[in-house]
Amino acid sequence: MTQDEAKALVGKRAVEFVKDGMAVGLGTGTTATLFIRSLGERVQQGLKIRCVASSDASHNLAASLGMDITTLDKLPELDVYIDGADEVAPGLALIKGGGGALLREKIVASAAKKFIVVADQTKVVKMLGRFPLPVEVIKMALPLVLPKLAELGLNPSQRPAKNGNGPYLTDEGNFILDCACGQIPDPVATAAAIRSIVGVVEHGLFLHMASLALIAGDDGVTELQP
Numbered sequence: 724m725t726q727d728e729a730k731a732l733v734g735k736r737a738v739e740f741v742k743d744g745m746a747v748g749l750g751t752g753t754t755a756t757l758f759i760r761s762l763g764e765r766v767q768q769g770l771k772i773r774c775v776a777s778s779d780a781s782h783n784l785a786a787s788l789g790m791d792i793t794t795l796d797k798l799p800e801l802d803v804y805i806d807g808a809d810e811v812a813p814g815l816a817l818i819k820g821g822g823g824a825l826l827r828e829k830i831v832a833s834a835a836k837k838f839i840v841v842a843d844q845t846k847v848v849k850m851l852g853r854f855p856l857p858v859e860v861i862k863m864a865l866p867l868v869l870p871k872l873a874e875l876g877l878n879p880s881q882r883p884a885k886n887g888n889g890p891y892l893t894d895e896g897n898f899i900l901d902c903a904c905g906q907i908p909d910p911v912a913t914a915a916a917i918r919s920i921v922g923v924v925e926h927g928l929f930l931h932m933a934s935l936a937l938i939a940g941d942d943g944v945t946e947l948q949p
Contacts, residue, residue, distance in 0.1 A: 733841045741805075746775070775794060806828055806839075811840060813849070815840065823894075851907045856904055856926065862897065914930060
């Protein structure tokens with residue numbers, strides 16, 4: 724099974740957790756996009772749901788599929804949030820933000836009663852840190868935050884725009900610093916240290932948030948609990 728096939732499989736499986744009348748949070752990224760497309764097929768078949776997206780891209784995709792898409796100010800409580808992850812470690816500790824939507828993803832996840840992670844087997848790790856840890860930063864604070872992250876041994880570098888012209892900007896107009904910090908033995912302490920830096924908006928450590936992970940591999944989809 725290829726990675727793309729695994730992502731498609733787990734996206735379809737996640738749709739089974741969405742029931743008629745639910746308020747659903749839509750994630751961002753390649754796996755979440757496949758989930759949204761599968762969910763859109765169910766909506767076109769008559770499933771009645773309301774949705775809030777964690778990025779402009781996911782919002783626009785859902786709208787194009789005819790889904791009832793709104794915002795958190797109109798739908799502040801969600802039944803379930805379904806999104807991918809860049810890494811899934813024991814206890815369902817996650818690194819997210821490879822797609823650049825970590826702030827909105829964490830906000831929407833926090834509004835949901837249940838957060839379900841969808842990922843392929845390559846994303847499962849014994850310890851977080853193989854994937855660079857994203858940190859979202861206010862533009863003005865960049866020259867202050869960069870050296871402080873470096874002092875923490877996190878090895879930060881500014882993410883370039885996808886087209887290579889200038890820096891990457893989030894939907895909120897912030898910069899992202901990708902920290903090639905290696906293994907993170909104490910994610911809670913690392914998260915606290917990063918959040919203590921003035922100018923940091925959010926980081927990509929999602930801890931004690933996910934309630935279930937659906938992992939696709941050659942043996943099908945397996946479920947991981949915290």
